[in-house]
Amino acid sequence: MKGNQRYEQGEAMTVQSNPTGVTTELDCSGLLCPLPVYKAALVLNKLEDGALLRLVTTDPGALEDIPAMTRQRQDTLVSVEEGADSQTFLIRKGIAS
Amino acid sequence: MTQTLEPLSEIQPEPTEPRSRPRRIALVASKGTLDQAYPPLIMxxxxxxxxxxxGIYFTFYGLDILHKDRFENLKVASLANPSGPIQLPNILGAVPGATAAATKVMRKWMSDARFPTIPEFIEMTRDLGVTFFACSTTMGVMGVEKSDLIEGADIAGAAAFLDYAADADVSLFV
Structure with a gap:
């Protein structure tokens, strides 16, 4: 693979996964810092306030980076789950009222 | 198997009031080797x-990061670089081909990790609105023309950068 394709993995997909609305899914498995934050931000920038993003990462640094990202962006980290080799973050865009 | 981490209140304090202005980082990129070109672009x-x-102020050899003919071919020093990708006695770092070999190894590391190249990072950061300051003194001293630089570089001196950096929350020199 050449050029941008190398980090093009992790295209956002929109799925119906909760009763109240749509959750966007982003798989950043295999990507190292700063790519999970970079790609999550690209997706979050396009979402409406209150929309949900489920982000999967394998970079161990993401456990610190994603909470830092939501704090700095003033988004809301709804939940964090740590699997054997991956982490799953549920993020709501904006500050929950 | 999944496990929920510590309560979110400990990870993420209560959200703060909206800020009156966005935070800002002002970076100086002063080195033109492959390994030293990445950190300012990552930050x-x-x-x-x-x-x-x-905003990044590209000065002295760091200006190569904005140089159209050079930014694809930045190299890793094999001499006087005890942390280099090829562990050699220093004297062998001067052997012809050693720099090329060290560079090749680092490029392979980055490629295997599916990490963007320097030109890709430039494109990513430019698309996101990062300000590129090209040091006018470096251009004058080293004979670099505006047409040698990638599109979107602002030619500026130290005062213009400091004017930008005066409002920065974080400043780093690389």
Whole structure:
């Protein structure tokens, strides 16, 4: 693979996964810092306030980076789950009222 | 198997009031080797992803990072670089081909990790609105023309950068 394709993995997909609305899914498995934050931000920038993003990462640094990202962006980290080799973050865009 | 981490209140304090202005990082990129070109671009791309403003002042050899004919071919020093990708006695670092070999190894590391190249990072950061300051003194001393630089570089001196950096929350020299 050449050029941008190398980090093009992790295209956002929109799925119906909760009763109240749509959750966007982003798989950043295999990507190292700063790519999970970079790609999550690209997706979050396009979402409406209150929309949900489920982000999967394998970079161990993401456990610190994603909470830092939501704090700095003033988004809301709804939940964090740590699997054997991956982490799953549920993020709501904006500050929950 | 999944496990929920510590309560979210400990990870993420209560959200603060909206800020009156975005945070800002001002970076100086003064080195033109492959390994030293990455950190300012990583920091800047992260900062804009966090919603910050980011500007990089490219000066001296760091200006190669903006140089159209050079930014694809930045190298890793094999001489006087005990942390280099090829562990050699220093004297062998001067052997012809050693720099090329060290560079090749680092490029392979980055490629295997599916990590962007320097030109890709430039494109990513430019698309996100990072300000690129090209040091006018470096251009004058080293004979670099505006047409040698990638599109979107602002030619500026130290005063213009400091004017930008005066409003920065974080400043780093690389």
């Amino acid at each position: 800047a791309s992260t900062a804009v992803s966090l919603g910050w403003e980011a």
